[in-house]
Amino acid sequence: MAEGEKLISINIEDEMKSAYIDYSMSVIVSRALPDVRDGLKPVHRRVLYGMYELGVLSNRPYKKSARIVGEVLGKYHPHGDTSVYDTMVRMAQEWSLRYMLVDGQGNFGSVDGDSPAAMRYTEARMQKISEEMLSDIDKETVDHQLNFDDTLKEPTVLPARVPNLLINGASGIAVGMATNMPPHNLSEVVDGTVAYIDNNDIEIDELMTHIKAPDFPTGGMIYGYDGVREAFKTGRGRVMMRAKARFEEIKGAEYIIVDEIPYQVNKADLIKKTADLVNEKKIDGISLIRDESDRNGMRIVYKLKRDAIPNIVLNMLYKYTALQTSFSVNNIALVHGRPQMLNLKDMIHHYVEHRHEVVVRRTKYELRKAEERAHILEGLIIASDNIDEVIALIRASANADEARNKLIERFELSELQAKAIVEMRLRQLTGLEQDKLRAEYDELLKTIEDLKDILADESRRMQIIKDELLHVKEKYGDERRTTIEYAGGDLSIEDMIPDEKVVITISHAGYIKRTPLTEYKTQNRGGVGQKGSTTRNEDFLEHLFVGTNHQYMLFFTQNGKCFWMRVFEIPEGSKTSKGRAIQNLINIENDDKVKAFICTQDLKDEDYINSHYVIMATKKGVVKKTLLEQYSRPRVNGINAITIREGDELLEAKLTTGASQVMLALKSGKAIRFEEAKTRPMGRNASGVRGITLGSDKDEVVGMIAVNDMETNILVVSENGYGKRSSLEDYRVTNRGGKGVKTISISDKTGELVAIKNVTDLDDLMIINKSGVAIRMAVADLRVMGRATQGVRLINLKGKDTIAAVAKVKHDEDDVDDLEEVTGSLEDGTAIAKDSEE
Numbered sequence: 001m002a003e004g005e006k007l008i009s010i011n012i013e014d015e016m017k018s019a020y021i022d023y024s025m026s027v028i029v030s031r032a033l034p035d036v037r038d039g040l041k042p043v044h045r046r047v048l049y050g051m052y053e054l055g056v057l058s059n060r061p062y063k064k065s066a067r068i069v070g071e072v073l074g075k076y077h078p079h080g081d082t083s084v085y086d087t088m089v090r091m092a093q094e095w096s097l098r099y100m101l102v103d104g105q106g107n108f109g110s111v112d113g114d115s116p117a118a119m120r121y122t123e124a125r126m127q128k129i130s131e132e133m134l135s136d137i138d139k140e141t142v143d144h145q146l147n148f149d150d151t152l153k154e155p156t157v158l159p160a161r162v163p164n165l166l167i168n169g170a171s172g173i174a175v176g177m178a179t180n181m182p183p184h185n186l187s188e189v190v191d192g193t194v195a196y197i198d199n200n201d202i203e204i205d206e207l208m209t210h211i212k213a214p215d216f217p218t219g220g221m222i223y224g225y226d227g228v229r230e231a232f233k234t235g236r237g238r239v240m241m242r243a244k245a246r247f248e249e250i251k252g253a254e255y256i257i258v259d260e261i262p263y264q265v266n267k268a269d270l271i272k273k274t275a276d277l278v279n280e281k282k283i284d285g286i287s288l289i290r291d292e293s294d295r296n297g298m299r300i301v302y303k304l305k306r307d308a309i310p311n312i313v314l315n316m317l318y319k320y321t322a323l324q325t326s327f328s329v330n331n332i333a334l335v336h337g338r339p340q341m342l343n344l345k346d347m348i349h350h351y352v353e354h355r356h357e358v359v360v361r362r363t364k365y366e367l368r369k370a371e372e373r374a375h376i377l378e379g380l381i382i383a384s385d386n387i388d389e390v391i392a393l394i395r396a397s398a399n400a401d402e403a404r405n406k407l408i409e410r411f412e413l414s415e416l417q418a419k420a421i422v423e424m425r426l427r428q429l430t431g432l433e434q435d436k437l438r439a440e441y442d443e444l445l446k447t448i449e450d451l452k453d454i455l456a457d458e459s460r461r462m463q464i465i466k467d468e469l470l471h472v473k474e475k476y477g478d479e480r481r482t483t484i485e486y487a488g489g490d491l492s493i494e495d496m497i498p499d500e501k502v503v504i505t506i507s508h509a510g511y512i513k514r515t516p517l518t519e520y521k522t523q524n525r526g527g528v529g530q531k532g533s534t535t536r537n538e539d540f541l542e543h544l545f546v547g548t549n550h551q552y553m554l555f556f557t558q559n560g561k562c563f564w565m566r567v568f569e570i571p572e573g574s575k576t577s578k579g580r581a582i583q584n585l586i587n588i589e590n591d592d593k594v595k596a597f598i599c600t601q602d603l604k605d606e607d608y609i610n611s612h613y614v615i616m617a618t619k620k621g622v623v624k625k626t627l628l629e630q631y632s633r634p635r636v637n638g639i640n641a642i643t644i645r646e647g648d649e650l651l652e653a654k655l656t657t658g659a660s661q662v663m664l665a666l667k668s669g670k671a672i673r674f675e676e677a678k679t680r681p682m683g684r685n686a687s688g689v690r691g692i693t694l695g696s697d698k699d700e701v702v703g704m705i706a707v708n709d710m711e712t713n714i715l716v717v718s719e720n721g722y723g724k725r726s727s728l729e730d731y732r733v734t735n736r737g738g739k740g741v742k743t744i745s746i747s748d749k750t751g752e753l754v755a756i757k758n759v760t761d762l763d764d765l766m767i768i769n770k771s772g773v774a775i776r777m778a779v780a781d782l783r784v785m786g787r788a789t790q791g792v793r794l795i796n797l798k799g800k801d802t803i804a805a806v807a808k809v810k811h812d813e814d815d816v817d818d819l820e821e822v823t824g825s826l827e828d829g830t831a832i833a834k835d836s837e838e
Contacts, residue, residue, distance in 0.1 A: 023175070024174075024175040024176065027174050027175050028174045028175060028177070028334075028339055029334065029337055030042050031043075031172075031174070032172035032173055032174035032178075032179070033170075033172055033174055033177075033179055033332060033333060033334050033339055034165060034170040034172070034179065034181070034333050034334065035157050035165075035333065035334045036165060036333040036334060036335050036340075036342065036347065036350040036351070036354075037157050037160060037165075037350060037351065037354035038133065038157050038158040038159075038160035038164055038165070038354075039160070039163070039164035039165025039166070039167075039168060039169075039170060039333075040157075040158065040164065041170070041172060042077075043077060043079075043083060043084065043087045044087055044091065044101075045154075045155065045157070045158060046072050046076040046077045046084075046154065047068070047072055047084060047087055047088050047091065047102075048101065048126070048130055048133060048134060048158065049076065049134070049137075049154060049155055049158070050068060050071045050072035050075060050076060051068055051071075051102075051124075051125070051126050051130075052126070052134050052137070053071070053075075054067070054068060054071050056068065056124065056125040056126060057125065057126050057131060058103060058125060058126050058127055058128040058130070058131060060125060061125070062103075062105045062123035062124060062125045063123060063124065063125065064119070064120065064122075064123055065085060065088065065104075065106075065119035065120075065122045065123060065124050066119040066120045068088065068124060069081050069084045069085050069088065069119055072084050075147060075152055075154075076147050076148070076152070076154050078148045081119070085119045088102055088104075088124060089104070089108050089109060089116045092104030092108045092124060093108055093109060094217060095111045095217055095218050096217065097168050097183070097217060098167055098168055098169070098183035098184070098185075098186075098215060098216070098217045098481075099127075099129055099162075099167050099168055099183075099186060099476065100127050100129075101126070101127055101129065101130045101133070101168075102124050102125075102126065102127060102130070103124065103125050103126065103127045104122060104123070104124050105122065105123040105124065106121055106122035106123055107121070107122065108122065111218070111261075111266070111267050111298070112266065112267050112268035113266040113267075113268055113269065128475075128476075129162055129476050132161040132162045132472060132476075133158050133159070133160050133161065133162055133164060134158055134159065135159060135161050136159050136161075136358065136362050137155060137158065137159055139361070139362045139365040139366065140361055140362075140364075140365045141159045141357075141358045141361045141362045141365070142155050142156065142157050142158065142159055142358070142361075143155070143156045143157070144156065157354070159358045159362075160351075160354065160355075160358075161355075161468055161469075161472060162186070162472055162476070163186075163189050163190070163193060163348075163351050163469075165181065165333060165347060165351065166183075166184045166189045166211075166347055166348070166351070167183060167184055167185070167186045167189055168183050169181040169182045169183040169184075169214075170333070174339070177332055177339055178330060178332070179330055179331070179332040179333065180327070180328055180329060180330045181329065181330070181331050181333070182214035182216070182231075182239065182263075182327055182329055183214060183215060183216060183217065183263075184211055184213075184214055184215050185211075185215035185477075185478070185480045185481075186472070186473060186476055186477050186478065187473050187477035187478065188210055188211045188212060188215070188480070189211055190469045190470065190472065190473040190477065191210040191211070191473075192207050192210035192211040192344075192348060193348050193351065193352060193469055194466050194469060194470065195207065195210050196345070196348045196349070196352060197352060197462050197465060197466055200349075202345070204232055204233050204343060204344055204345050207232070207344055207345060207348070208229070208232055208344070211232075211344065212480075212484060213225070213228045213239070213482070213484050214228070214239060214327070214329075214482065215480050215481055215482045216241065216262070216263035216327075216481065216482045217263065217481065218260055218261055218262065218263050218265075218481075219244060219259075219260035219481040219482055219483075220241050220242060220243055220244055220260045220261060220262045220263065220481075220482055220483075221241070221242045221243070221244055221260075221482065221483045221484070221485050222239055222240065222241060222242075222482055222483070222484045222485065223240040223241065223242045223324065223485045224240050224485065224486075225484065225486045227239045227240060227326075227329075228484075231329035231331070232343060232344040233343055233344070234341075234343055235329070235330070235331035235332075235341040235342050235343045235346070236328075236329060236330055236331070236341070237328075237329045238326050238327070238328050238329070239326065239327045239328075239329060240324065240325075240326050241262035241263060241324070241325055241326065241327055241482075242262065242318060242323065242324045242485070243258045243260060243261045243262060243318075243323040243324070244258065244259050244260040244483070245257065245258045245259075245314055245317075245323070246259070247310045253303060253304070253306075254303075254304045254308070254310050255301055255302060255303055255304065256301075256302040256304065256310055256313060256314055256317070257299060257300070257301055257302075258298070258299070258300040258301075258302075258323065259297065259298055259299060260298060260481075261298065261300075261322075261323065262322065262323070262324070262325045262327075263327060264327075265322045265325060266322075267291070267293070267298070267300070268291075269322070270300075270321060270322045270323070271289055271291055271300065273321060273322070274286075274289060274302075274317065274321045275289055277320055277321065282320060283313070283316045283317065283320055283321075284308070284313075284316070285304055285305050285307075285308030285309070285312070285313040285316070286302050286303065286304060286305070286308070286313060287303050287304065287305045288301075288302075288303035289301070289302055289303075290303070302317070307571060307580055308571075309569055309570075309571050309580075309585075311566075311568070311569055312569055312585065331343070331347065333347070335350060352465065355465045355468075356461060356462070356465065359454075359461050359464055359465060360455065360461065363451050363454045363455055363461075364455065366447075366451055367448060367451040367452065367455070370444050370447050370448050370451060371448060372416075373444055374441060374444045374445065374448060375414065375416065375417065376416060376417060376420045377437060377440060377441040377444065378417065378441070379411075379413050379414070379416070379417025379418070379420055379421055380417075380420060380421065380424065380428070380437055381437055381438060381441060382411050382413065382417075383407075383411075383421040383424065384428070384429070384434045384437065386411070387429060389410075390407065390421065393406050393407065393410060394407075394422065400422055403418075403422050404418040404419060404422055405418075407421055407422070499548050499549050499550040500516055500517075500518075500548065500549055501516070501517040501518075501546060501547070501548055502514040502515060502516055502517060502546070502547060502548065502549060502567065502572075503515045503516075503517050503519075503544065503546055504544070504546070504547060504553075504567070504570060504597070505544050505579065506579075506582065506594055507578075507579065511578050511579035511580060511581055511582070512570055512571070512579050512580055512581075512582045512585065513570065513571055513572065513573030513577060513578075513579030513580065514549075514567065514570045514571070514572050514573070515572070515573060515574065515575055517546060519574075519575055544766060544768065544805060544807040546807070546808075547567050547597075547599040548567065548599075549567050549568040550566070550567065550568065551566075551567050551599045551600065551601065552564065552565075552566060552567075552599070552600045552601070552602070552603050553565045553566065553567055553570070553597055553598070553599060554597065554598040554599075554600065554614075554631055554653070555586060555588075555594045555596075555597060556594070556595055556596040556597070556598070556616065556641055556650055556653040557588060557592045557593060557594050557595060557638075557650065558592060558593050558595045558644075558649035558650050558651075559589070559591075559592045559644055559649070559650070560640060560641050560642040560643060560644040560650050561588070561589075561592065561638040561639070561640060561641060562631055562638060562639050562640070562641035562684075563586040563587075563588065563594075563634070563638045564603075564631070564634030565585065565586060567599070569585065570585070571585075582594060586638070587637050587638065588638070595649070595650050595651060595652070595653075596616075596650065596651070596652050596653035596654075597653075598614060598653055598654070598655045599655075600612070600628065600655060603628075603631075603632040604632070608628075609627075609628045609629040609632045610627065610628075610629050611657060611658070612627075612628040612655055612656065612657060612658075613625050613626065613627055613628060613655070613656045613657070613658050613676075613681065614626050614627075614628055614630075614631060614641070614653055614654070614655060614656075615653070615654050615656050615660075615662060615676060615679070615704075615706055616641065616642050616650060616652065616653045616654075616688065617650075617651050617652045617653075617664055617691055617701055617704035618642075618644065618645075618648045618649060618650055618651055618688070618701070619648055619649055619651050619700045619701050620645070620647070620648040620694065620700070620701070621664065621690060621691050621692040621693065621694055621701055622645070622648065622687065622688040622689065622690060622691060623662065623664070623679055623688055623689060623690075623691030623704075623736065624642050624679070624682055624686060624687070624688030624689065625656075625676065625679045625680070625681050625682065626641070626642075626681060626682055626683065626684060626686075627681055628655065630683070630684050631684075639684065640684050640685055641653070641684060642684070642686070642687060642688060643685055643686065643687040644687070645687055651701055651702075651703075651704070652701075652703060652704040654704065654705070654706040655706075656676055656706045656708075657708065658676065658677070659676065659677070659708070660676045660706040660707055660708050661673055661674065661675055661676060661706070661707045661733065662674055662675075662676050662679075662691070662704065662705070662706055662707075662736075663704065663705045663706075663707065663714065663731065663756065663758075664691050664692045664701050664703075664704050664740070665701070665702055665703050665704075665716065665743055665753055665755075665756035666692065666694065666695065666699050666700065666701060666702065666740065666753065667699055667700050667701075667702050667752045667753055667754075668695050668696075668699045668746065668752070668753070669742055669743055669744050669745065669746035669752075669753050670692075670695065670739065670740035670741065670742060670743065671714075671716075671731060671740050671741060671742075671743035671756065672691070672692045672731075672734060672736070672738055672739070672740035672741070673728075673731040673732065673733050673734065674691075674733060674734055674735060674736040674738075675733065676706065678735065678736045679691075679736065689736070689737075690736065690737040691704075691736055691737065692736075692737065692738065692739070692740055693737060693738060693739045695739065702753050702754055702755060702756065703755050703756040703757070704756075705756055705757060705758045707728060707758050709758075709760070710728060711728075711760070712728055712758045712759065712760055713725040713726065713727060713728065713758070713759050713760065713779075713784060714726055714727075714728055714730075714731065714743070714756065714757075714758060714759075715756070715757045715758070715759045715765070715779065715782070716743050716744045716753060716755065716756050716757075716791070717753075717754055717755045717757075717767070717794065717803060717806045718744060718746065718750040718751045718752060718753055718754060718790075718791070718803070719750075719751035719752055719753075719754045719802040719803050720749065720750055720751035720797065720802060720803070721769075721793055721794055721795045721796070721797045721802075721803055722744075722749075722750040722751075722790055722791045722792065722793055722794065723782070723791050723792070723794040723806075724744065724782065724785045724789060724790075724791030724792060725759060725779065725782050725783075725784055725785070726743075726784060726785055726786060726787045726789075727784055728758075730786065730787035731743070731787065741787070742787065742788050743756070743787060744788075744789070744790060744791060745788055745789060745790040746790075747790065749790070750790050750791070751802060754803050754804075754805075754806065755803075755805070755806035757806060757808045759779045759808060760779065761778075761779060761780040762779075763778075763779045763808050764776055764777065764778055764779065764808070765777050765778075765779055765794075765806060765807070765808060766806070766807040766808075767794060767795050767803060767805075767806050768803070768804050768805045768806075768807075769795065769797060769801050769802060769803055769804055770801055770802055770803075770804045771798070771801050773801075775795055777794070782794075
């Protein structure tokens with residue numbers, strides 16, 4: 001050990017603690033977190049100040065980036081050159097900053113994540129808005145501190161005429177904390193700040209009428225408002241962002257076009273990952289992905305397969321790719337050098353406080369300068385009033401010091417005034433110049449009075465802040481780029497889809513499609529119908545349903561699950577097309593089958609869902625009633641609708657208002673009628689109560705109807721083509737759980753009962769047989785008969801053909817005038833048909 005040195009023992013734990021705390025505080029205060037006043041981290045501030053000092057303003061020529069980086073490194077920022085250059089690059093990227101602070105020339109990278117060119121190749125200068133950040137910095141408006149080697153001074157904060165923290169946001173990872181602040185729209189922020197200045201007690205909800213939500217440089221859409229509201233009120237929240245997508249049809253092929261992607265998403269990575277998901281079959285329905293972006297803007301093209309539904313593919317893209325991503329807001333900034341979580345009002349408050357201090361300090365500086373100038377002018381005016389004496393006095397002096405002293409003594413002037421007189425130019429002796437001196441002095445006195453008034457009147461200072469902000473808004477304000485989807489519900493493309501009536505069909509093998517109802521026309525009773533398409537023999541139609549495009553569909557399966565879909569999401573197909581496998585649309589299990597549909601109005605309407613019920617029936621005669629509200633929150637994997645007992649399966653589900661009468665019909669020709677009120681509402685997981693007692697183990701329920709209109713008729717159809725309608729009054733109201741009464745006389749000629757419907761003269765019937773023939777007829781053609789008769793032949797069956805399904809459709813006046821044959825892609829096999837809301 002050298003002479004004079006000594007070892008000091010230190011506890012390593014204490015040393016680690018103090019060293020780590022020092023490091024932490026250095027990162028928190030001098031590196032990673034922005035200042036609440038100007039929204040800048042030290043490196044950003046140094047880059048802007050370095051450019052200002054170098055004179056690369058927005059109206060001057062560009063300078064090499066390396067020159068600027070060198071200036072900042074050498075004077076203020078003793079770290080690596082990449083840290084400075086990367087900062088400068090980001091400030092010049094239009095997809096990174098909502099309002100760019102640096103005007104770059106050359107390759108500054110791309111939204112695909114391409115690296116910028118090296119700093120020796122690029123050039124930069126300040127943006128006009130950056131000059132507003134630095135305006136009045138030379139008027140002692142902010143504190144300066146010594147730089148790293150104590151040779152120069154740098155500002156601790158910028159005057160920031162622009163509320164940079166809010167408009168550009170910030171992100172950074174410190175030690176033990178991080179910040180992630182979204183950018184906002186300048187016009188909105190100025191309006192919100194002005195509203196705060198007018199009323200300091202303004203509520204955040206009112207501020208949100210001005211500052212609606214973050215506004216990202218890449219545009220896109222904010223999906224759902226809850227996260228925004230939470231972030232504004234607490235400083236933390238999760239904002240969901242979505243790409244802006246639209247549908248295009250080019251030469252018969254359908255495309256999804258993405259014009260704007262979420263903030264901070266790398267476009268090249270997005271496309272690559274999407275292609276991988278398509279190859280792995282995780283996303284179905286896309287045949288080609290192209291990036292057609294150019295200098296005019298972004299354009300990502302997804303070409304869809306022929307049978308794909310654009311809306312469903314888009315939702316899959318949102319679910320599995322970065323087309324939908326979230327921005328986790330964490331508003332932590334330095335307030336008086338300490339990190340603090342800030343809500344919207346806090347940020348505006350601290351910014352206004354900062355601007356107030358800047359205005360006060362600027363006014364004091366201008367007042368001091370004005371008073372100094374006025375003081376000098378007073379001396380010059382005295383000199384010009386006594387010019388001959390002053391000249392004589394100066395000429396008689398041996399040197400300047402003597403002249404100054406004589407002037408001070410003779411005219412009672414100050415040192416400064418005497419110096420100014422001695423240094424006065426001869427031209428100031430002209431009459432014109434003397435008039436100018438007096439005019440300037442008078443003007444200065446008014447200015448001094450005005451500046452003193454500003455310092456005495458806080459309301460005037462606030463008005464100045466407002467005027468400057470409104471000037472900034474007028475100069476740099478622009479339209480919001482990010483749209484807001486307040487509901488955050490399913491992507492609404494309803495405006496693009498006409499709300500027309502459609503026929504929805506599902507085959508035994510699980511193929512679904514929708515076809516416009518206008519393709520089906522009425523035909524007289526007893527007609528034979530026309531053959532639909534010939535498809536695979538092993539498949540046949542099982543369900544037929546009528547609804548409109550904008551309605552909601554609830555799918556009930558035989559195992560008691562419920563799934564949810566919009567009608568327009570079902571793929572459209574012609575009468576001869578096979579349709580699309582239902583497994584691709586809803587996550588139904590392999591051993592399950594869709595048995596019933598309910599078509600409802602808006603499931604987000606509280607009054608509607610709390611005043612309607614779903615009533616269900618199983619093959620073994622069990623019934624169950626549940627409030628519709630229980631089915632208004634869909635899940636991807638479906639929800640339990642009813643617990644099915646062993647050996648049973650769900651057969652029917654109907655929508656009711658709670659005041660209906662329920663009828664169940666058995667294969668053996670019996671039917672029961674009871675009040676819906678006899679069945680109390682149960683939860684989704686209940687299994688229900690007895691609705692009808694079966695005559696034998698072989699007997700089963702073939703249908704259920706819910707009757708609201710007591711004038712309605714009951715229509716029953718047997719498997720050999722016989723049917724009839726009888727009055728509802730023929731069936732007496734009994735208690736639920738009875739054996740029922742005869743509804744049709746069953747014989748070998750008629751065959752067993754296959755369907756029961758409630759009808760009026762305004763309805764049409766769609767009857768389908770196993771061989772795939774469909775016929776549509778008007779119910780008005782059938783007369784009302786007694787309950788126990790066997791009915792009349794509805795459809796002529798050939799050979800051993802039998803009825804497969806019966807569906808009720810609303811009667812359209814337009815169709816009556818045009819009695820055309822009806823065709824349908826209806827295949828052979830047994831079916832239970834589903835009809836529209838009773």
